[in-house]
Amino acid sequence: MSDPSVITSSEAPNTDVPTDPGGPLKTDKPRSLAGDAWRDLRRNWIFWAASVLVLIILLMAIWPTLFTSADPRSCALSRQYDGPSGSAYFGYNFQGCDTFARTIHGARASIQIAVVATLLSGLIALVIGMSSGYFGRWVDAILSRFIDVVLGIPFLLAAIVLAKRLSADPQNNGVWAVTVTLGVLGWTTAARIMRSSVISAKNQDYVAAARMLGAGPGRLMLRHILPNSAAPFVVVLTILLGINIASEATLSFLGVGLKGNAISWGISIAEASPYVRTAAAPLVWPSVFLAVTVLAFIMLGDAIRDAFDPKLR
Amino acid sequence: MFRYFVRRLLQMVLTFFGATFIVYALMFANQDDPLQALAGERPLPENQRQALTELYHLNEPFIVQYGYYMQGLLTGDFGRSLTGRQIGDMMADAWPVTIKLALMAIVIGATFAVTTGVISGIRRGGPFDTSTLVFTLVLLALPIVVLAPLAQLIFGIKFQWFPATAGRDATFFQLLLPAIVLGSLVVATELRVTRASVAENLRSDYVRTARAKGLSRRRVIGVHVLRNSLIPVVTLIGVDLGGLMSGAIVTEGVFNIPGVGFNLFRGIRTEDGPLVVGFVSILTIVFLVSNLIVDLLYAALDPRIRYE
Amino acid sequence: MTDIKAEFEAVPGVDPNAPLLEVTDLHVEFRTQYGVAKAVNGANFRLAPRETLAILGESGCGKSVTAQAIMGILDSPPGFITRGEVRYRGVDVLKLPENERRRVRANQIAMIFQDALSALNPVFTVGFQLGELFRMHRGMSRADAKKRSIELLDQVKIPAAASRVNDFPHQFSGGMRQRVMIAMALALDPEVLIADEPTTALDVTVQAQIMGLLAELQQQRNMGLILITHDMGVVADVADRISVMYAGKVVEEAPVYDIYSRPAHPYAKALLESIPRLDMKGQQLSVIKGLPPALTNIPPGCPFNPRCGYARDVCRQDPPPPPYTVAADRTARCHFWEEVVSS
Ligand SMILES: Nc1ncnc2c1ncn2[C@@H]1O[C@H](COP(=O)(O)OP(=O)(O)O)[C@@H](O)[C@H]1O
Ligand code: SF4
Ligand SMILES: [Mg+2]
Numbered sequence: 001m002s003d004p005s006v007i008t009s010s011e012a013p014n015t016d017v018p019t020d021p022g023g024p025l026k027t028d029k030p031r032s033l034a035g036d037a038w039r040d041l042r043r044n045w046i047f048w049a050a051s052v053l054v055l056i057i058l059l060m061a062i063w064p065t066l067f068t069s070a071d072p073r074s075c076a077l078s079r080q081y082d083g084p085s086g087s088a089y090f091g092y093n094f095q096g097c098d099t100f101a102r103t104i105h106g107a108r109a110s111i112q113i114a115v116v117a118t119l120l121s122g123l124i125a126l127v128i129g130m131s132s133g134y135f136g137r138w139v140d141a142i143l144s145r146f147i148d149v150v151l152g153i154p155f156l157l158a159a160i161v162l163a164k165r166l167s168a169d170p171q172n173n174g175v176w177a178v179t180v181t182l183g184v185l186g187w188t189t190a191a192r193i194m195r196s197s198v199i200s201a202k203n204q205d206y207v208a209a210a211r212m213l214g215a216g217p218g219r220l221m222l223r224h225i226l227p228n229s230a231a232p233f234v235v236v237l238t239i240l241l242g243i244n245i246a247s248e249a250t251l252s253f254l255g256v257g258l259k260g261n262a263i264s265w266g267i268s269i270a271e272a273s274p275y276v277r278t279a280a281a282p283l284v285w286p287s288v289f290l291a292v293t294v295l296a297f298i299m300l301g302d303a304i305r306d307a308f309d310p311k312l313r
Numbered sequence: 314m315f316r317y318f319v320r321r322l323l324q325m326v327l328t329f330f331g332a333t334f335i336v337y338a339l340m341f342a343n344q345d346d347p348l349q350a351l352a353g354e355r356p357l358p359e360n361q362r363q364a365l366t367e368l369y370h371l372n373e374p375f376i377v378q379y380g381y382y383m384q385g386l387l388t389g390d391f392g393r394s395l396t397g398r399q400i401g402d403m404m405a406d407a408w409p410v411t412i413k414l415a416l417m418a419i420v421i422g423a424t425f426a427v428t429t430g431v432i433s434g435i436r437r438g439g440p441f442d443t444s445t446l447v448f449t450l451v452l453l454a455l456p457i458v459v460l461a462p463l464a465q466l467i468f469g470i471k472f473q474w475f476p477a478t479a480g481r482d483a484t485f486f487q488l489l490l491p492a493i494v495l496g497s498l499v500v501a502t503e504l505r506v507t508r509a510s511v512a513e514n515l516r517s518d519y520v521r522t523a524r525a526k527g528l529s530r531r532r533v534i535g536v537h538v539l540r541n542s543l544i545p546v547v548t549l550i551g552v553d554l555g556g557l558m559s560g561a562i563v564t565e566g567v568f569n570i571p572g573v574g575f576n577l578f579r580g581i582r583t584e585d586g587p588l589v590v591g592f593v594s595i596l597t598i599v600f601l602v603s604n605l606i607v608d609l610l611y612a613a614l615d616p617r618i619r620y621e
Numbered sequence: 622m623t624d625i626k627a628e629f630e631a632v633p634g635v636d637p638n639a640p641l642l643e644v645t646d647l648h649v650e651f652r653t654q655y656g657v658a659k660a661v662n663g664a665n666f667r668l669a670p671r672e673t674l675a676i677l678g679e680s681g682c683g684k685s686v687t688a689q690a691i692m693g694i695l696d697s698p699p700g701f702i703t704r705g706e707v708r709y710r711g712v713d714v715l716k717l718p719e720n721e722r723r724r725v726r727a728n729q730i731a732m733i734f735q736d737a738l739s740a741l742n743p744v745f746t747v748g749f750q751l752g753e754l755f756r757m758h759r760g761m762s763r764a765d766a767k768k769r770s771i772e773l774l775d776q777v778k779i780p781a782a783a784s785r786v787n788d789f790p791h792q793f794s795g796g797m798r799q800r801v802m803i804a805m806a807l808a809l810d811p812e813v814l815i816a817d818e819p820t821t822a823l824d825v826t827v828q829a830q831i832m833g834l835l836a837e838l839q840q841q842r843n844m845g846l847i848l849i850t851h852d853m854g855v856v857a858d859v860a861d862r863i864s865v866m867y868a869g870k871v872v873e874e875a876p877v878y879d880i881y882s883r884p885a886h887p888y889a890k891a892l893l894e895s896i897p898r899l900d901m902k903g904q905q906l907s908v909i910k911g912l913p914p915a916l917t918n919i920p921p922g923c924p925f926n927p928r929c930g931y932a933r934d935v936c937r938q939d940p941p942p943p944p945y946t947v948a949a950d951r952t953a954r955c956h957f958w959e960e961v962v963s964s
Binding site for chain 3 (some may be wrong): 352523
């Protein structure tokens with residue numbers, strides 16, 4: 001799954017929920033929903049498993065030498081396809097590079113791109129979704145149409161064109177191009193979520209009251225609407241992180257992503273795939289790491305959503 | 314129904330122009346040397362440069378360029394690839410096998426997802442449901458770049474249950490493994506939506522009425538619940554098509570199936586810009602038209618929309 | 622008609638001389654993750670042909686659950702019938718195997734729901750949903766089933782039935798939709814009709830029409846009618862007897878005239894006093910103080926004691942008041958019913 005538009009209804013968090021003050025319960029204890037959610041999360045083993053995985057992966061991205069001392073770029077054809085050994089746990093690939101070292105070091109590019117792209121998408125979604133939901137009328141009409149237009153292009157196709165365009169300069173290793181591509185194309189679902197939570201929050205009594213007391217749009221959004229829309233938004237972004245990691249790999253695999261001497265899971269998979277009949281390990285390991293990372297983020301998002309969705313309690 | 318149709322059609326026209334404009338602009342706008350960008354890193358001889366300048370009307374203002382491009386799209390003239398072949402012809406060659414693959418993928422994926430989703434929804438919270446949820450999580454976590462090569466490795470090369478590659482005139486059996494791989498892209502979301510929708514419909518008042526009418530459990534679920542539960546699943550197929558197109562690029566590349574995705578895959582790798590833009594534009598149109606069809610299907614399934 | 626009916630729907634063991642419907646000591650609980658909610662705690666009543674029994678009580682006191690338990694359409698889990706009998710003409714339907722039980726539904730006992738919009742399937746025409754009964758229970762062809770459906774829609778006075786039969790539920794007005802529900806319930810000529818708040822979702826004028834229609838059809842067909850409502854005003858004209866429910870128990874059962882003139886249970890009395898009356902316009906309505914108990918935590922003794930003006934120490938201690946016989950055909954679960962009746 002490398003298409004952010006697939007975060008559809010059942011995937012996306014129930015946006016009504018966190019914004020719903022929930023009758024008398026919520027007025028007595030304003031934080032009860034978040035508190036309940038946290039209590040639920042703490043008891044959910046999936047949440048803990050996913051968190052531990054995410055931490056390990058982050059550590060791998062920030063400090064790869066903690067896991068391996070081998071240099072992923074020192075390759076020797078003499079070692080081509082050598083099997084696993086005490087120093088190179090996963091053996092060597094067709095260029096004689098250490099597969100384990102390349103897999104560990106591959107985390108950095110993937111994570112960095114995914115995180116920055118997700119933040120970028122989040123920012124765009126925040127601005128577009130909030131304006132659309134808050135101002136309504138023609139602003140909403142135009143922005144909603146715009147979202148439709150962007151959704152009208154299959155994600156990967158748009159990404160291919162844009163990434164290709166951005167990485168036209170042969171000097172460039174593509175990190176920036178892929179980040180911008182994913183960031184600029186991945187915001188639609190998050191924006192829709194934001195829009196609908198703002199609309200439902202806007203109609204709540206307490207927001208209307210704040211407005212009557214003279215709170216301006218900026219204050220209303222920051223103090224009253226945003227905190228209530230935060231949970232579903234965070235959930236989509238968490239899942240988007242996982243999707244972006246997969247998308248980076250897909251783009252790199254297709255040859256419009258990272259290139260030159262960059263190291264990433266997608267590149268490793270693309271490089272190993274034609275030689276898979278001779279050596280499977282260089283394909284299998286980066287694939288496993290990639291899948292586990294995506295899984296970790298999706299599980300985390302799932303767990304948070306379930307905690308905030310009282311229908312499932 | 315008619316008003317709904319007209320409204321959707323107008324929306325599609327708007328989306329069509331917007332989407333093609335974006336694709337075109339992404340590729341050509343504000344580029345110092347758009348031709349070199351198209352050709353990527355390979356050298357561009359002067360005569361080809363001239364031909365391309367003419368083809369894309371690069372001497373004219375941007376909006377006029379886009380006009381010519383649209384004219385081409387609407388009259389079926391998609392230009393030539395850098396290898397000199399008509400893109401329209403390449404498309405025509407590539408379609409049959411891709412359509413076959415995509416249909417197989419949709420049928421396999423949807424059948425599996427809906428069947429499993431219904432059972433899961435009925436037995437919510439049971440062991441079957443729990444394992445299904447775990448299964449969808451794993452599936453969601455397997456991007457096509459992982460799934461396709463691994464499936465080829467495991468089922469095509471190691472166990473040799475399926476042919477590892479498929480050629481131009483691929484048989485049903487040769488396409489089976491790629492179709493399963495491609496179909497599994499849509500399984501997780503369709504399954505989850507089916508399950509959620511069945512579980513929700515089972516709790517609805519009309520199910521209680523159906524039971525009060527003395528209908529058998531089989532009829533209550535098979536007719537009343539299923540028909541309602543399929544509505545959201547059908548709308549998903551539209552979104553899924555976009556995913557299938559993306560997936561086909563990788564799948565056809567990995568399994569060597571000379572379809573639309575394979576051509577695009579090769580076009581990207583050989584830095585054939587005109588081919589990429591041409592194929593992407595056509596696929597975008599296909600995507601939009603299929604979404605319109607799915608919307609109409611949706612209206613046919615849900616009378617509340619039909620008589621809006 | 623009658624012999625077809627007999628052939629299709631004979632319930633083994635029925636005794637034509639036994640009471641039409643008799644509910645004895647019915648207990649239903651919902652086992653949820655927050656504890657066990659005792660929704661029905663010993664409901665008793667009996668229904669004769671042509672009789673209308675109203676079940677009355679505040680929202681949440683277990684009326685709908687009682688109806689669903691009789692019909693056998695409880696959500697289970699979480700709902701379980703833990704004790705009691707539901708006898709139709711002497712046969713305890715709770716003990717029938719599922720396939721026989723299923724035939725009792727719609728054939729002998731049918732039900733109308735409160736919100737016809739959500740109770741009808743949105744994606745099928747009303748003709749399909751009506752015709753389904755004839756096709757599944759009577760083995761009729763689609764064409765015959767449709768013809769019968771149109772006749773039925775005619776009988777519930779839906780104008781232009783022949784064309785409306787192809788419409789979807791959302792194309793009907795609220796009142797017309799409720800008529801469709803009634804048609805559906807009456808399709809197989811049941812002997813017992815349970816109407817669960819049939820008019821609550823409707824406008825006042827439409828309410829009267831629907832109640833009138835129900836009463837008329839009941840007379841035509843000699844049905845026993847259980848009318849569930851939380852509005853005492855609605856039942857005064859149509860009901861023969863009233864069962865007042867509180868916290869899952871029938872706290873008073875009496876002929877309608879007796880209960881209106883001299884209620885024997887403080888809760889029934891309070892309900893009566895809460896009816897808005899024309900001659901009391903402008904005066905403060907008497908509204909019952911407090912809330913019904915949480916069904917997961919029903920107080921010991923009389924469940925009404927926290928809200929009761931007559932309560933004394935004995936009311937707060939188990940055992941809860943038994944159904945005292947007030948007159949030959951009336952009972953009340955109040956230790957001090959004599960005091961209440963005479964006040
Ligand atoms: N499906 C259910 N799951 C859990 N509890 C239920 C369910 N249906 C009813 N209940 C419980 O039974 C109680 C009585 O409900 P009901 O019979 O619908 O009340 P009413 O008298 O308003 O019709 C409710 O307060 C609720 O606690
Ligand atoms: S038994 Fe006691 S508490 Fe219960 S109704 Fe009678 S007087 Fe009130
Ligand atoms: Mg009720």
